[in-house]
Amino acid sequence: MSNIREVARLAGVSVATVSRTLRSPDRVLPQTREKVNTAVKQAGYRPNLMAVQFRSQKTGNLVILVPAIANTFFAQVISGAQRAAQAAGYRLLLCDTQGREEVERQFAELVYAHQADGVIQLRAYDPFETATSGAVLPPIVNACEVISNGRYPTISLDNLAAAKALTTYLITLGHRRIGLIKGSRTSPLTLDRLAGYRKALREAGIRFDKELVCHGDFTLNAGFIGASKMLAMAHRPTALFCENDEMAIGALKRIKEEGLRVPEDISLVGFDDIPMANYCDPPLTTISQPAEAFGERAVEMLIMLIEKKPLPARHVVLPFEITARGSTAPLAIV
C-alpha cells in the first residue's frame, strides 16, 4: 500500500496539506482538494481512517444489540434498521448478545472506545446502568422492549393493549378457557402481555386461573413443551395464546401429535406475524407488529441524537393489528 508521502508528491503539495484535505475537505481550496483526491486515487492510497476519525470523533458506525438473531422477528427489525442506516450513510454493526447483560455491556462499550457513534438496544436492559446520574451518556435509542429508567428515547408497541385485543378476540369466538404460553418470567414485555390477557378476562367476567399460564423462552421447543402441559390438564383449554409465533408453531406440532385438530378442537394464536406464520398449517392468527418500522425509526432517531438534532417525539408507540387466519374458530358447542 502506498503512503501519504507519495500522495503529496503526486499532488505537488505538502504532507500536511494532504492530511488537512482528508480530515477537513471544507478547509482547503477546491483546486487543492481536486489535486489531492486525484493523487489519492492514482496512488491507490487508503488513508488511515482511524487516525482521521480519531480527530473528527466520528466513526460512521451504529451498534444494534440483538437479543436473538435466530428469532425472525428481530431479523425483520434489523432489515429495516439496515435500510435506514445505509440511506443515511452509516454502517450498522449487529451484535448477537443472546440477551446476556455482560455481553450487551461489552458491545455497548464500542461507543466509549470511539468505534461507534451510538447504540440501539432492543431489550429492557440498560447497558450503561452503572453510569452515575451525572455522567454524559452516549447516544442511545431503546426499541421493542422498554427500559424502565426513563433515560432513553423509546419506540415500542402497546403490548398490554395488543394482548388484551387478541384475548378479547378469542373470547368473542366463545372461548373461556384460554391457555397462555408466556415468554420468560420477568421480562417487561411478557409482563405487559400477561396484564393485557388478564384485563381482557376481567372485562369479560372470566376468573383468572393461574394453572392456565406457563412460561417459555420464545423458541419452537418452548411452545412444544408448553402445549404438552396444557393438553395434559384434566379440563384442558379450548384456545391457546402463545406470546410469539415460534412458540405457537411449536405448540401446533404438539397439538397435532395428540391427534387434535386446529382450529376444530383447539384455537391457536401467536404474536409478531413472522413470515413463517403464514406458511404453517393452518396459518396462524396473530398480532402483526410493524417489525421493520421498529428498526427504521430507531436508526432515524439515533442519527438525530448523534447529529444533535431535536427529536420530534421522545417516546414513539407503533400500531398493531390482529391478523386473523385459519388457526382460530368459534368454540364448537358440545
Add this chain to the structure above:
Amino acid sequence: MSNIREVARLAGVSVATVSRTLRSPDRVLPQTREKVNTAVKQAGYRPNLMAVQFRSQKTGNLVILVPAIANTFFAQVISGAQRAAQAAGYRLLLCDTQGREEVERQFAELVYAHQADGVIQLRAYDPFETATSGAVLPPIVNACEVISNGRYPTISLDNLAAAKALTTYLITLGHRRIGLIKGSRTSPLTLDRLAGYRKALREAGIRFDKELVCHGDFTLNAGFIGASKMLAMAHRPTALFCENDEMAIGALKRIKEEGLRVPEDISLVGFDDIPMANYCDPPLTTISQPAEAFGERAVEMLIMLIEKKPLPARHVVLPFEITARGSTAPLAIV
C-alpha cells in the same frame, strides 16, 4: 467523565505512566499496574480505547458478512461464530449485506479503517477483489460458499456430493421425475448442487430434463412459486428437491393448496436442516449441515491468521448427512 490527569494524581504517578500502563501493562512494574488500575476504578475513568488501540494496531473486533440475516441457517452459523469469538475475547460484528457487493465492500473496509482485525465472508464474492495481486490483504476467512480465486482459507460443504446423495435417496425410493427448485441462477453453491443432482440422475440412467429445474432465491415465497410451476406441468414430478428448507416449506404450502398430500402424492426434500424443518407438517427430509461448526471454525481460523499462527489446514470441508423424516416415501405404484 474524569480524565487521565485525575487518575495520575490518585495513583501518585505521572500521566505518561498511566498511559503506558493502559497501553502495555506488561511493560510496567506489577505494583505500578496495581496502583494505576485502582485509581482508574476509583476515578471511574474510561481510557480512550481508540487512542490506545491506534497505537497497538489491534481492535479486538471481527467482522462477519452475512448475506441474509433472516435465513435461519445463517443465524445458526452466527451463533457458533459468536460463541467462538467470545471464548477468545473478540467482539463479533455482524453485517447484514443482503448479498450486495457494494455493501460487502463497505463493511469489509472496517479493516482498512482499523476498526476490525479481520473479516469472515459467507458468500462467494471477494470484497477485496480490486486489490492488486501484490497488495497485502487483511486477515480473511471464507466460509459456506467458496470464492474461486483461491486467495483465502475456506470452510465449506461438498455441495455436489450432498445434492447427489439426496437425489440418489429419492431415486432409491423409486422416483424418476424429480423437480429441482434452485437458488439463484449463478451462485457457485447452487451450481454445485445442480451438478450433484445431474450426476445422480446420470448414474441412475435417468435423462436430465431442464423443464424440471427452476430458479428461486431461497425464500419461502420462492418455494411457493417454484412449486406452482412444477404442479402446473402436464406430467408433473413425483418428488421435489428444494435447495433450502425455507423454499421446501414454501413449496409444501402450495402442494397442500392443490389438494395433494406429502409424501403420499409427492415427496419433498430440503437442504440445511433449520430448526423449522422438524416443525412443519410433515417434518422435512433434508441435508443436515453442521451450521454452528461453520461459524466456530471460521472464527478460530480467522483468529489464527490475525495472531499470525500457522493454520493446520487451509481448506476445511465439513461433513453432511441425510436426515430422513416424514416428507419422503417410496413412489406409489399406480
